[in-house]
Amino acid sequence: GSTSNKNGGSSSNPAGGSAGSSSGGASGAVKQGLKVYFIPKDTQNPYEVLADKGGQKALSELGGSVTVSSGTTDTAAAQQPSIQAAIQAHADAIVIAANDPAALCPSLNTAARQGIQIVAFDSDIQCGSNPNHLFINQADTKTIGTSEVDLLAKQINSQGEIAILSAAASATNQNAWIKYMKEQLKKYPKMKLVSTVYGNDDPATSLTVLQGLLSAYPNLKGIISPTTVGISTAAQYLDTHKDVAKRVTLTGLGLPSEMRKYVTDGTVQSFELWNPSDLGYLAGYAAASLASGTPMQAGSTFQSGSLNKTYTMQQGDGELSVVLGPPTVFDKTNIDQFNF
Amino acid sequence: MATPARLVLEGATKRFGSVVALGEGAITLYPGEAHALVGENGAGKSTLVKILGGVYRPDSGTLTIDGTPVEFGGPADAQAAGVAIIYQEPSLFPDLTVAENIFMGRQPLGTWRRIDRRAMERRSREIFTRLGVQLDPSRPARGLSVADQQIVEIAKALSFNAQVFVMDEPTAALTTVEVLRLFDVIKTLREHGTAVLFISHRLEEVYACCQRVTIMRDGRFVRSVGVAEISIDEIIRSMVGRDLEALFPKTETAPDEVVLDVQGLTTEGVFHDISFSVRAGEIVALAGLVGAGRSEVARAIFGVDRRDAGTVRVSGRALANGDARAAMAAGVALVPEDRRQQGLVMDLGIDQNVALASMAKLRRGGLIFRSSERKLAATWAERLQLKYGRLRNPVSTLSGGNQQKVVLGKWLARAPRLLIIDEPTRGIDVGTKAEVHRILDGLVSEGTAVLMISSELPEVLGMADRVIVLREGRITAELSRAEADENSIMRAATGQNAEIAV
Amino acid sequence: MSAVTVPKADGGVVLTLLRAREIGIALLIALVVLVTALHNSHFVDSNSVQQLLSGAALIALLGVGETLVIITRNVDLSVGSVLGLSAYVVGDLFKYHHIPVWSGFVIGTLVGVAAGTLNGFIVTALRVPSLVVTLGMLYVIRGIDGVIVNGDRIDPESIPNAFTAVGYRTLFGIPWLAIIVAVLVAVAGFAMRSFRASRDLYAIGSNPDAAALAGVPIQRRVFSAFLISGTLAGFAGALFLALHTQIDNSGGIGYELSVVAAVVVGGVAIFGGSGTVVGAALGALLLNTINQALVASRISAFWNQAIAGALLLAAIAFDRWLSLRVTKSLRSAEGAHREL
Amino acid sequence: MSSDLATPATRKDASAAKSSGAREPVWRRAARWETGLVAVLIGVLLWASIKSPTFTDPSTAFYFGVNTGYIAVMALPMTFVVMTGEIDLSVASMLGLSASMVGYLWHHGWNIWAAFAVALLVGVVGGALNGVLVARFGLPSIAVTIGTLTLFRGLAEVLLGSLTIPTIGDRQFPQWLTNIGVNSIPGTQVSWSMLIFIVLAVIFGVVLHLMPLGRAMVAVGLQPEAAQFAGIRVKRMKFWLFVLSGLMSAFAGILVTLQQASVSYNVGNGLELTVVAIVLFGGVSIFGGRGTILGVVLSVAIVGSLQMALTQLNVSSDKQNIVTGVLLLISVIVPNGGEALRRAREFVRRRAAHEPG
Ligand SMILES: Nc1ncnc2c1ncn2[C@@H]1O[C@H](COP(=O)(O)OP(=O)(O)OP(=O)(O)O)[C@@H](O)[C@H]1O
Numbered sequence A: 001g002s003t004s005n006k007n008g009g010s011s012s013n014p015a016g017g018s019a020g021s022s023s024g025g026a027s028g029a030v031k032q033g034l035k036v037y038f039i040p041k042d043t044q045n046p047y048e049v050l051a052d053k054g055g056q057k058a059l060s061e062l063g064g065s066v067t068v069s070s071g072t073t074d075t076a077a078a079q080q081p082s083i084q085a086a087i088q089a090h091a092d093a094i095v096i097a098a099n100d101p102a103a104l105c106p107s108l109n110t111a112a113r114q115g116i117q118i119v120a121f122d123s124d125i126q127c128g129s130n131p132n133h134l135f136i137n138q139a140d141t142k143t144i145g146t147s148e149v150d151l152l153a154k155q156i157n158s159q160g161e162i163a164i165l166s167a168a169a170s171a172t173n174q175n176a177w178i179k180y181m182k183e184q185l186k187k188y189p190k191m192k193l194v195s196t197v198y199g200n201d202d203p204a205t206s207l208t209v210l211q212g213l214l215s216a217y218p219n220l221k222g223i224i225s226p227t228t229v230g231i232s233t234a235a236q237y238l239d240t241h242k243d244v245a246k247r248v249t250l251t252g253l254g255l256p257s258e259m260r261k262y263v264t265d266g267t268v269q270s271f272e273l274w275n276p277s278d279l280g281y282l283a284g285y286a287a288a289s290l291a292s293g294t295p296m297q298a299g300s301t302f303q304s305g306s307l308n309k310t311y312t313m314q315q316g317d318g319e320l321s322v323v324l325g326p327p328t329v330f331d332k333t334n335i336d337q338f339n340f
Numbered sequence B: 001m002a003t004p005a006r007l008v009l010e011g012a013t014k015r016f017g018s019v020v021a022l023g024e025g026a027i028t029l030y031p032g033e034a035h036a037l038v039g040e041n042g043a044g045k046s047t048l049v050k051i052l053g054g055v056y057r058p059d060s061g062t063l064t065i066d067g068t069p070v071e072f073g074g075p076a077d078a079q080a081a082g083v084a085i086i087y088q089e090p091s092l093f094p095d096l097t098v099a100e101n102i103f104m105g106r107q108p109l110g111t112w113r114r115i116d117r118r119a120m121e122r123r124s125r126e127i128f129t130r131l132g133v134q135l136d137p138s139r140p141a142r143g144l145s146v147a148d149q150q151i152v153e154i155a156k157a158l159s160f161n162a163q164v165f166v167m168d169e170p171t172a173a174l175t176t177v178e179v180l181r182l183f184d185v186i187k188t189l190r191e192h193g194t195a196v197l198f199i200s201h202r203l204e205e206v207y208a209c210c211q212r213v214t215i216m217r218d219g220r221f222v223r224s225v226g227v228a229e230i231s232i233d234e235i236i237r238s239m240v241g242r243d244l245e246a247l248f249p250k251t252e253t254a255p256d257e258v259v260l261d262v263q264g265l266t267t268e269g270v271f272h273d274i275s276f277s278v279r280a281g282e283i284v285a286l287a288g289l290v291g292a293g294r295s296e297v298a299r300a301i302f303g304v305d306r307r308d309a310g311t312v313r314v315s316g317r318a319l320a321n322g323d324a325r326a327a328m329a330a331g332v333a334l335v336p337e338d339r340r341q342q343g344l345v346m347d348l349g350i351d352q353n354v355a356l357a358s359m360a361k362l363r364r365g366g367l368i369f370r371s372s373e374r375k376l377a378a379t380w381a382e383r384l385q386l387k388y389g390r391l392r393n394p395v396s397t398l399s400g401g402n403q404q405k406v407v408l409g410k411w412l413a414r415a416p417r418l419l420i421i422d423e424p425t426r427g428i429d430v431g432t433k434a435e436v437h438r439i440l441d442g443l444v445s446e447g448t449a450v451l452m453i454s455s456e457l458p459e460v461l462g463m464a465d466r467v468i469v470l471r472e473g474r475i476t477a478e479l480s481r482a483e484a485d486e487n488s489i490m491r492a493a494t495g496q497n498a499e500i501a502v
Numbered sequence C: 001m002s003a004v005t006v007p008k009a010d011g012g013v014v015l016t017l018l019r020a021r022e023i024g025i026a027l028l029i030a031l032v033v034l035v036t037a038l039h040n041s042h043f044v045d046s047n048s049v050q051q052l053l054s055g056a057a058l059i060a061l062l063g064v065g066e067t068l069v070i071i072t073r074n075v076d077l078s079v080g081s082v083l084g085l086s087a088y089v090v091g092d093l094f095k096y097h098h099i100p101v102w103s104g105f106v107i108g109t110l111v112g113v114a115a116g117t118l119n120g121f122i123v124t125a126l127r128v129p130s131l132v133v134t135l136g137m138l139y140v141i142r143g144i145d146g147v148i149v150n151g152d153r154i155d156p157e158s159i160p161n162a163f164t165a166v167g168y169r170t171l172f173g174i175p176w177l178a179i180i181v182a183v184l185v186a187v188a189g190f191a192m193r194s195f196r197a198s199r200d201l202y203a204i205g206s207n208p209d210a211a212a213l214a215g216v217p218i219q220r221r222v223f224s225a226f227l228i229s230g231t232l233a234g235f236a237g238a239l240f241l242a243l244h245t246q247i248d249n250s251g252g253i254g255y256e257l258s259v260v261a262a263v264v265v266g267g268v269a270i271f272g273g274s275g276t277v278v279g280a281a282l283g284a285l286l287l288n289t290i291n292q293a294l295v296a297s298r299i300s301a302f303w304n305q306a307i308a309g310a311l312l313l314a315a316i317a318f319d320r321w322l323s324l325r326v327t328k329s330l331r332s333a334e335g336a337h338r339e340l
Numbered sequence D: 001m002s003s004d005l006a007t008p009a010t011r012k013d014a015s016a017a018k019s020s021g022a023r024e025p026v027w028r029r030a031a032r033w034e035t036g037l038v039a040v041l042i043g044v045l046l047w048a049s050i051k052s053p054t055f056t057d058p059s060t061a062f063y064f065g066v067n068t069g070y071i072a073v074m075a076l077p078m079t080f081v082v083m084t085g086e087i088d089l090s091v092a093s094m095l096g097l098s099a100s101m102v103g104y105l106w107h108h109g110w111n112i113w114a115a116f117a118v119a120l121l122v123g124v125v126g127g128a129l130n131g132v133l134v135a136r137f138g139l140p141s142i143a144v145t146i147g148t149l150t151l152f153r154g155l156a157e158v159l160l161g162s163l164t165i166p167t168i169g170d171r172q173f174p175q176w177l178t179n180i181g182v183n184s185i186p187g188t189q190v191s192w193s194m195l196i197f198i199v200l201a202v203i204f205g206v207v208l209h210l211m212p213l214g215r216a217m218v219a220v221g222l223q224p225e226a227a228q229f230a231g232i233r234v235k236r237m238k239f240w241l242f243v244l245s246g247l248m249s250a251f252a253g254i255l256v257t258l259q260q261a262s263v264s265y266n267v268g269n270g271l272e273l274t275v276v277a278i279v280l281f282g283g284v285s286i287f288g289g290r291g292t293i294l295g296v297v298l299s300v301a302i303v304g305s306l307q308m309a310l311t312q313l314n315v316s317s318d319k320q321n322i323v324t325g326v327l328l329l330i331s332v333i334v335p336n337g338g339e340a341l342r343r344a345r346e347f348v349r350r351r352a353a354h355e356p357g
């Protein structure tokens, strides 16, 4: 990780300059007929499906095409054949939501060496400089972690026992956010993280561990669930157990469409997310831009179509990334405006 | 006979692939008679029975019951037509209670068509009383001894109130007393007008309980006569199609050095402190009632079961506990009592079965080739006069007697120093029986030590040089050939004076 | 020479009691609850107990059908996929066709009927090993589910409240879900003891050849077992939707192994012939109790699965030990009555 | 298991064997199934070459090896286990545990070879646990290995938790080793794991078909009691086969670690059913005693190349699942289909004969 950091840092200025002069930062410079492979965690994850659709929209605007390919299970092995297919099809770019931060690096590196641009979204890869890649961050990782803690703190007056209901123990993005949550919690001395439990993004498992959590920590004041399955399962539980809902506050990352019912009836006050479709859309633009010659380095810029913004690649968290934007906080006042 | 026949089977044929199991089967049963069906192994008796029971559909032939032609689509049809069958292989449900085993599919019903368990157990008990045995109807069938399994089979058939009652070798596993009791039951059935078909290889039983006998050979009907009109020798001649040499050939040999020496062999709850020895060139018989623990002794010696105490020496070398491989290496062979489960792998070919115990010998550079297996099997098939189609055919296609020969071949191919043979002729016809006996005699002449377990007294008396009698897991007598007779053995086996009547 | 009553033969009262497997399992459940409650009294709070019951309910329901199938020496590995398909189909109809609440249950069940019919037909008409058939169907049905779902998701607000009420309402503090399943288990348990057709199932599994000789219509009965298993899986799908109030392509993934585990722990012999549906249901309850107790005991989440696996093995071994004891006592009882 | 009334042999008779080929020699049945597999394989290869422009790309062979090699390695011991009438559902979890062990030790500064050795040892111990429970205590293997499936995966989770090894700041795995996931054997398009599989398959094939041990496995699978009476140490054999299965799964875990140059505890999640499916599709009878290594090798080739082709053609993975399932169904329906047709015809004939009368 550190070498790439250094390289990126030292060469960012001149390279950024050259990028500016060669591509002019205009989307008009994007090549026609680009072939981009979108490799989501699996082909059925609703969140990822929205993102893929965003990507498709982006590429069709740019005169290219998107192939969505992945397995049915959330494993690295199931994504491997899709990467290979992309290599064999001489794709211009791969946009991947990795099921494992490292397991796909060798394959992706092979792809990169054949001139395929690697873009990660949703869940990042940690491959160092093999290959270099651009991460489309849904929101700044740190911001997500800290803002969720802040969100909860506001609702429970910054005090009491809290817990995290996560997806699988090995989920990269979850773990990254949890890391920053823990850091942010240092600012709230009266809030104590008592446990992190894993519902494996399975509603039944999530329910069982949730109940276990509630009986293990009867004084629990708040739960952060940074995963859509976890938060909606917990919300349904609270919705049907008003006694618990009275003392336990829930927040995290959820889809407005899944959470609308609970926000409307007051079970959940607020939670966050970004628009997954925008995320895919941005990833699509980034991939197209990289494939059209925009250098993969800090300071490079690219247009983002209907997002109406010029994004600049930055060296953050040791990885080259762009950030979609701050997450949207959903509550009673705004939830009806979102339909994803 | 004046009365109309209850059941008539004519011109029945059944083939399995190329094997003609039944070429021209025929039988006529009259109400109120007990009718014996005899024939060599593989004569087609069981096949005929299965046709009567609706298990097999005949390729041709007609079946008439009480004058009406019938065609059975399955066992249920036969039952509905009043035909009750006891099959040769016990077919119980180990997980169900004895009572349920008896009434499976016909359980007495109470309100709402619920099974009336109490009635079911009561009726089971009634049948057991008739048979003169004490069996708890509410216990599971798992763990029942072979004899008790047979009793349950009989009870099952009795519960039918059938018009036709077919029993395929029901006495093979029964004690004398139980056989007599069964004969009483048959008599009662006859008096109620039931037609009984009785199959047995023990021809004396045929005379003890039947009025007429039908003889089959090679899948064909030979003749049907009243038992009073035919002698045992004549029956045998018709069965075998030739005159029979001596049933118990016995060459006198001088026993040599001790091959097997057993001291203090004990398995808790099964047998205790068993000590004896077997010399080269002699046949030692283990006699006793079914359930006395003889097979268990054999299994413990061979090492398929572990023993709790005691030593087993073969030619002076002690055998490790529970290690059949070591016993085989020391020259021990065991022909087990249940050839279908223990003696043979039914779905493997004749050749592979014969070769299975001789792998080490057949190995060439660590590898086994089918050709060498076949060569070995061909040798033994010829020596034992095996009747078979092709050597690669599964042994399941052979008749019982020929299967037994395959087991023998499998072990003789190892040229054992000690041959343990458990019920060598159970369920085997007289012709093959004599052959098996001749093989044993030949082995002994060549200096093999033989330990034979047999429930047939004539066999024990005819073949053994010494007889060791077991009762409830303990040795109660060791008799020389001169001392051994029916009385002395039965006294030792039962612990009392028993009249042997059959 | 008196009639031998088996239970008296060996081991006395305790063994006689334990012989009814259900009691053994119930004792184990009590033990787990007790030990956990000593640690943490909140484990026996009403909420917690409710979740113990409703968390086990679906697996228990699937276990009823699975028991019937396993008793006949077959196995149905497709139940998880059937549940997932049924749940989605029902959700889809609620969302896009606004079908009446009651028909949700009917249609879910019908999906199961179709799957069960297909399984049963292939196994019985073609006489092929059910493990292979239902493993194949596991893939096929999951695939069909995926094709139908096509990345969509049914949100809580699309599902009528009256439908989801079945998932959370309670009666005298007991979840409806648990009551429904308990009633079905009781009915099935009663039927399995009392009718000829159900005893046929035991006969088939205990000794198929003998069953054929006894005139048992084997193929018809095995077909029925698969049909019932499918039907219950379909119904369970509807309940799944009611409980979790949302569904995508992932419903019921991996349930097949949980169900088989529950059934085996519940004392149903995997090779057929013995076992009860009550035992299977208790097996499901035991496994769920263990999972929930581990969280409630504040054991690190990383240890949960390992401990659950170890306990599962222990439960299987314990059951085996018990049945060995029973067999032994039967053996020693045998022989005592033989007349010489 | 005790010699109770209903033994596995009668079970087999009743279900599988009673149908078509029970009375036929084993080899003829097998030969026919293998012939069918060869035909299917040729068909798949032809179809894929025509349909998918990239299928004939040499790299397809390499990717095929990388994707299937380590799974196929587990299919070999699974074949042995299934031949003896048992099943091992814990293979994928053992793969995960072994890989996690390598990762854990590597993370803690161990030498890579020492880590491998420990991982293999873990495989042996885990396999021995299965073996003891199945062979010594007589527990049903399907239940036991569902238990160890949970246990092994759980232990892997205990070892690594949320870590992916190498974590940031860790040493990378030695590159010349991890290259097996990227580079083929020089001068060929064969991946290392595929080469390993082929070599192992030859060894396993010789053992199964040409050695006493193989004969013994067949006998044990068909009729364990008879095997025991022929001097075959049934329990011991089963024990060691489970150990072998554990060892090979652990080895597959090492392979996958190197191919991916990293480990998380959930690597290989859910592969157990894939392995079983491959073995069954290869014509190995789930009741034991029947099957060939050649069939399993062909099955690997078919399943692997189908997956390559379908992914290249961008057929959705759901439809790929359907294909897998249908293949499995075909593997049992085709051999039994003729018999079923015959039965159906006879049924109709009997109906027809009955109706007029
Ligand atoms: N299912 C089968 N498949 C092939 N051949 C068979 C089958 N059943 C019986 N046979 C053959 O048919 C012939 C007659 O067998 P059957 O069992 O009727 O003889 P049996 O007279 O009852 O002999 P035993 O006295 O040994 O019981 C034998 O040669 C046997 O090998």
Ligand SMILES: Nc1ncnc2c1ncn2[C@@H]1O[C@H](COP(=O)(O)OP(=O)(O)OP(=O)(O)O)[C@@H](O)[C@H]1O
Residues within 6 Å of the ligand: B142, B143, B144, B145, B146, B269, B270, B288, B289, B290, B291, B292, B293, B294, B295, B296, B337, B455, C331, C334, C335, D003
């Ligand atoms: N299936 C069984 N279940 C329970 N106990 C059994 C079983 N078979 C045998 N036993 C017990 O083992 C002892 C001896 O068994 P077995 O009937 O094999 O003796 P045997 O003298 O060899 O008789 P056989 O003439 O049948 O060979 C008896 O105490 C019997 O109760």
Ligand SMILES: [Mg+2]
Residues within 6 Å of the ligand: B045, B046, B047, B088, B168
């Ligand atoms: Mg017969």
Ligand SMILES: [Mg+2]
Residues within 6 Å of the ligand: B291, B294, B295, B296, B337, B422
């Ligand atoms: Mg015996």
